[in-house]
Amino acid sequence: MSINELLERARSWDKAAIAKLITLAEEGIEIPLNIQRKSHVIGITGPPGSGKSTLIYTMARKIPQDRRIAILTIDPSSPFTGGSFMGNRIRMQELTSRPNIYIRSMATRGIRGGLNYATIAAVNILEYAGADYIFIETVGAGQSDTDVKYVADTILVLVPPLSGDEIQALKSGLMEIGDIYVVSKSDNQASESTYRDLLAMVDMMREVKGDSWKPAVIKVSGLYGYGVDELLRLIDDRFRELSNNSKLGESLISRRLLEMRLYAYDLLEKRLDENKDLEGDVINGSLSRRRLRGNCLVWRSRGLIMWPLRLKTSTVLLRSSGD
Numbered sequence: 001m002s003i004n005e006l007l008e009r010a011r012s013w014d015k016a017a018i019a020k021l022i023t024l025a026e027e028g029i030e031i032p033l034n035i036q037r038k039s040h041v042i043g044i045t046g047p048p049g050s051g052k053s054t055l056i057y058t059m060a061r062k063i064p065q066d067r068r069i070a071i072l073t074i075d076p077s078s079p080f081t082g083g084s085f086m087g088n089r090i091r092m093q094e095l096t097s098r099p100n101i102y103i104r105s106m107a108t109r110g111i112r113g114g115l116n117y118a119t120i121a122a123v124n125i126l127e128y129a130g131a132d133y134i135f136i137e138t139v140g141a142g143q144s145d146t147d148v149k150y151v152a153d154t155i156l157v158l159v160p161p162l163s164g165d166e167i168q169a170l171k172s173g174l175m176e177i178g179d180i181y182v183v184s185k186s187d188n189q190a191s192e193s194t195y196r197d198l199l200a201m202v203d204m205m206r207e208v209k210g211d212s213w214k215p216a217v218i219k220v221s222g223l224y225g226y227g228v229d230e231l232l233r234l235i236d237d238r239f240r241e242l243s244n245n246s247k248l249g250e251s252l253i254s255r256r257l258l259e260m261r262l263y264a265y266d267l268l269e270k271r272l273d274e275n276k277d278l279e280g281d282v283i284n285g286s287l288s289r290r291r292l293r294g295n296c297l298v299w300r301s302r303g304l305i306m307w308p309l310r311l312k313t314s315t316v317l318l319r320s321s322g323d
């Protein structure tokens with residue numbers, strides 16, 4: 001079947017066609033797409049075991065079945081992919097049997113260990129296919145969280161009931177990127193003090209970040225469903241606000257910039273792999289930076305010498321969260 005035929009089928013949410021297109025993207029084939037913003041792309045992060053998969057499962061079940069839902073999990077060890085927890089595996093099977101829900105796990109690959117350009121291609125394909133919601137589950141540590149904020153319209157940070165000290169420890173990284181802070185496992189008594197600590201933290205951070213940063217804080221239990229309807233309302237309200245203020249185009253720009261950058265990383269990595277013989281010279285100290293540049297960073301195309309982009313993540317267009 002041609003790519004055009006697959007795209008046509010994907011448009012009517014044919015899950016097999018969507019899967020095939022994503023596989024082609026993973027194989028490095030470029031899928032030409034004209035994307036009109038339609039999907040709410042929601043990144044879900046939080047420490048390992050904080051209840052991300054369970055919450056996504058409960059949200060996906062509560063969203064009306066006439067809405068198209070895609071779930072991408074970035075960590076290949078996630079229970080959504082058939083990992084450690086039997087309970088999660090059964091729930092996952094229940095979700096995949098629903099025609100409106102598409103689930104895919106995407107490996108983190110490459111030198112950086114963050115998102116792969118194919119993950120972004122998958123988001124593009126799913127948006128083209130008319131997904132209403134695209135949930136991206138990442139682990140609450142490392143590069144995939146830094147990356148996901150360039151792709152998602154909304155970031156949910158899950159915080160399980162914790163002590164004040166543990167919240168302090170979380171603050172440095174995760175605590176800056178959230179649009180909605182979710183106290184997960186709120187069937188646990190300790191959740192009340194975690195909720196208060198988070199509210200105080202958000203107030204404190206707002207003084208630093210300015211009044212335009214207005215993340216919400218909410219208590220939920222993914223397992224028992226408590227607070228999930230309210231969370232879904234918050235998510236939909238935020239999407240409406242982003243659409244009304246023409247903010248969805250901004251995340252498409254940062255998504256495209258990141259995709260291009262990740263693709264460049266991939267090219268560089270292939271180049272390094274092709275030049276394995278350089279490693280011997282690196283080990284004995286005889287490889288100069290100049291030769292490395294010559295061998296790996298400069299390539300010729302129709303007589304032109306092209307320099308790749310400067311590979312520095314921090315120069316990706318920074319989208320401040322909450323605006």
Ligand SMILES: Nc1nc2c(ncn2[C@@H]2O[C@H](COP(=O)(O)OP(=O)(O)OP(=O)(O)O)[C@@H](O)[C@H]2O)c(=O)[nH]1
Pocket residue numbers: 046047048049050051052053054055075077078079085088139184185186187188220221222223224
């Ligand atoms: N009591 C309680 N337990 C929960 C709740 N949500 C999840 N759990 C349990 O917490 C454990 C981890 O849940 P997951 O949903 O797999 O957490 P996760 O954040 O996706 O985990 P990783 O993907 O491994 O990082 C499982 O044993 C769940 O049953 C909740 O709302 N209340």
Ligand SMILES: [Mg+2]
Pocket residue numbers: 052053054078079080137
């Ligand atoms: Mg998980």
